Amino acid sequence: MEIPVFTVDAFTNKPFKGNPAAVCLLKHELSDDLYQGIAAEMNLSDTAFITKLSSSDTFTTGSRFRLCWFTPATEVDLCGHATLASAAVLFQHEGNKNPVVVFETKSGDLAVSKQGDGYVMDFPANPPAQEDPTEWKDLVKAAVGDLPVQHVCFCSTTKYALFRLDDSCDRSVLTSLKVDPTALLGSEKSGRVNALIITVKGSPGSQPGYDFYSRCFVPWAGVPEDPVTGSAHTVLGSYWSKELGKTEMLAHQSSRRGGELKLQLKDRRINISGETVTVLQGTITL
Known part of the structure; x- marks a missing residue:
């Protein structure tokens, strides 16, 4: 064959x-x-x-x-x-x-x-729901240490967790994070999580004007960090559309390789x- x-x-x-x-x-x-x-x-x-x-x-x-x-x-x-x-x-x-x-x-x-x-x-589109951060404290600690987290969300459809860093954190804080996939696996063994997204608000006033940045970790599926994740943006797009009051957004996944995605929310669908x-x-x- x-x-x-x-x-x-x-x-x-x-x-x-x-x-x-x-x-x-x-x-x-x-x-x-x-x-x-x-x-x-x-x-x-x-x-x-x-x-x-x-x-x-x-x-x-x-x-x-x-x-x-x-x-x-x-x-x-x-x-x-x-x-x-x-x-x-x-x-x-x-x-x-x-x-x-x-x-x-x-x-x-x-x-x-x-x-x-x-x-x-x-x-x-896969909108996440906000969660009680205390119920996620072990995974939060393993992922971002002592960095301030503004929102903890979870999408039950995709089983993706989303941690939004406080707006005092910029893209450099996100890109400098050293996330240990073994620590993630050790802190979340329940089987409820397929992937972890960490995201920060962007700066649309600058060029090229990204609305938000993110990184995505999928050690539960054998992928320590995914470089650019379309499925994660079905969750991210839904979340940030509500937070920013926008239906069209430009996103950047800030892995080592990096990638750019254009998003448009339409009812319960999202164009990526x-x-x-x-x-x-x-x-x-x-």
């Missing part, structure tokens, strides 16, 4: 920035063990598998595909950067002729369209836009 595979840097227009995802094009579905083995071999935060819905479809003419995502350790229910990368492979490398492609996923239908030099993903760069193309032989 030969499987075409691409490595695509998502939420960036520069190679080796943003979040790299592997994208595999499949004629038919594989076993979960094989999906997991390929994802472990690729050893990126996520590997996406695009499958044709029928033998008569092609990656060039089809408008609907099945899509799933695996980290090196487990399958996940929603992944933004690997969805963006998947759309880029279909549009750029397979020459898909449709204005919109729709992926059937565990999180429902996800539509992606071309827009300028990038793509727009139509995702579910970004660019991509393909850095590798090859074949997996099994």
Whole structure:
């Protein structure tokens, strides 16, 4: 069996920035063990598998595909950067002729369209609820130490925790944080958390005017820190839209690689836009 595979840097227009995802094009579905083995071999935060819905479809003419995502350790229910990368492979490398492609996923239908030099993903919005900080004190301590935390929130849909640092903290405080993934795992063993987001308010008056910054840690799925996380922004976008009174926002995930996302809230949905760069193309032989 030969499987075409691409490595695509998502939420960036520069190679080796943003979040790299592997994208595999499949004629038919594989076993979960094989999906997991390929994802472990690729050893990126996520590997996406695009499958044709029928033998008569092609990656060039089809408008609907099945899509799933695996980290090196487990399958996940929603992944933004690997969805963006998947759309880029279909549009750029397979020459898909449709204005919109729709992926059937565990999180429902996800539509992606071309827009300028990038793509727009139509995702579910996942607003978090504020929590009592004392109930999260161990994870707060493990994540940010003694830094002041303004809000502790949790999204039960995604199982993402969100810690907003006080407005006295700026981006430099966020980027200088040294978060130990082992300490996170040790402080949260209940199984209720899939990922931890740490965020600070931005400075829209400056250039390029980011509304907020964030970092995302996913050691519970085998990813110590995810470089740029589309799924986290379904939570972040919902949270900051309410806090800032805005439906359109520009966000920056301030990992070492870094990445930029444009967000637009629409009812219970959120449009997440970004660019991509393909850095590798090859074949997996099994």
